[in-house]
Amino acid sequence: MTSPSHPELTKNQTLVLKALDKAEGPLSAYTILDRLRDDGFRAPLQVYRALGKLQEFGLVHRLESINAFVACCQPHGHRHEMTAFAICRTCGKVDEFSDMAVEERLGEWVRAHRFKPAKTTIEISGDCADCATHEHA
Amino acid sequence: MTSPSHPELTKNQTLVLKALDKAEGPLSAYTILDRLRDDGFRAPLQVYRALGKLQEFGLVHRLESINAFVACCQPHGHRHEMTAFAICRTCGKVDEFSDMAVEERLGEWVRAHRFKPAKTTIEISGDCADCATHEHA
DNA sequence: ATGGCACACGTTATAGCGTTACGCAATCGG
DNA sequence: CCGATTGCGTAACGCTATAACGTGTGCCAT
Known part of the structure; x- marks a missing residue:
């Protein structure tokens, strides 16, 4: 829920x-x-x-x-600043995940350039394991 | 050019x-x-x-x-798989950059989940240094 | 050479995504 | 009580992207 x-x-x-x-x-x-x-x-x-x-x-x-x-x-409150998504373009399923190292590296770039981030988008589109397997391509 | x-x-x-x-x-x-x-x-x-x-x-x-x-x-040929963008929502300027560590971490997630990536999007929208400074907000 | 194929192009129409502008009703702090 | 804020409803519109058609051109295998 x-x-x-x-x-x-x-x-x-x-x-x-x-x-x-x-x-x-x-x-x-x-x-x-x-x-x-x-x-x-x-x-x-x-x-x-x-x-x-x-x-x-x-x-x-x-x-x-x-x-x-x-x-x-994600459980309400346990929220990360940056959330990444893997989106299967075949079945439409979406996996949500976070990665501290990615957050850290992007944060470094942002600080180095004095950029004030408002929203960060990280999305990987492709085929999930199931769809990549079942496809006869 | x-x-x-x-x-x-x-x-x-x-x-x-x-x-x-x-x-x-x-x-x-x-x-x-x-x-x-x-x-x-x-x-x-x-x-x-x-x-x-x-x-x-x-x-x-x-x-x-x-x-x-x-x-x-980027010079033609020196292309990275993943390119990240910092987009200033005030002046519209865009900075393009790559980060090996980010590529690596996302690559690990992808391998671990047997996800076959087709396109990766990394975009940070916010205010660039100039716009953040000049704004009297 | 000729038939088939792949590809770029042009046009019209349509589908899909998102916002502007207006007005009304409820709520809340002074 | 009043003004400010917030949510709601409706209509109209504008922006983003693709579908479906047909044309022409070059290539190359038969």
Whole structure:
């Protein structure tokens, strides 16, 4: 369970987070919209507003390379600054992980260049073990 | 000079690469299209096809987090597998860099999980030294 | 040479992603 | 009570990317 029914979440935010939790893989904003039609969702903005807040709270990640969103799989609070993703382009499965050494090295670059980071994106797209094996390519 | 007038480049590819070379920062596909109207460009697909090939050749990078493209600043041939970008969201400037340790650590994760990577994205967005200083926030 | 293939190109239309702008209602601290 | 903030709903729009069609050109194996 990724959502311990965060007390501060509004109705829309809760619905969006639940949709992402139920989903097997990442969902696009418009897919979320479609899945929440029965709950009264009518416009993209309802989804994007909820997603924005959920990202602020660290409950949802945006996958930039595929324009989609996933519920954060890490226990609430144990959060890393940088999160990396391995995205299977065949089955859509996403693995979330962190690496201290990577954080450290990027942090060094940033300090050396006096760059003030706001968001860091690390995404590896390719084929997961299962898909790479089963493919007869 | 990022473009040593690659012999294999077609006319459209050359035009797109030159547009990116001339630009100060990253350009969106539609901005490129606008800048090449006078050269006969009329449709997005002309731009996207050229960009696709240029990316294959390693002459152009796509910045996933801002849906834009930049000419590769590295000498042709000295190419790294993983390239990282620091993107200033204020002035738009982009710094391209590589880090062996980061490559190594991500490579280890990939091997451990038998994941077959196709493309790796590393992007840090924030404020560059100049913009962070000059801002009175 | 000619038929088949691969590739670049051009055009139209469409799909997919995200935001701007407006107004209304609830909440909260002064 | 009032103003500020925040969330919500709707409509319209703009930006990003691809699908599906057809054309022409060069290559090369038959």
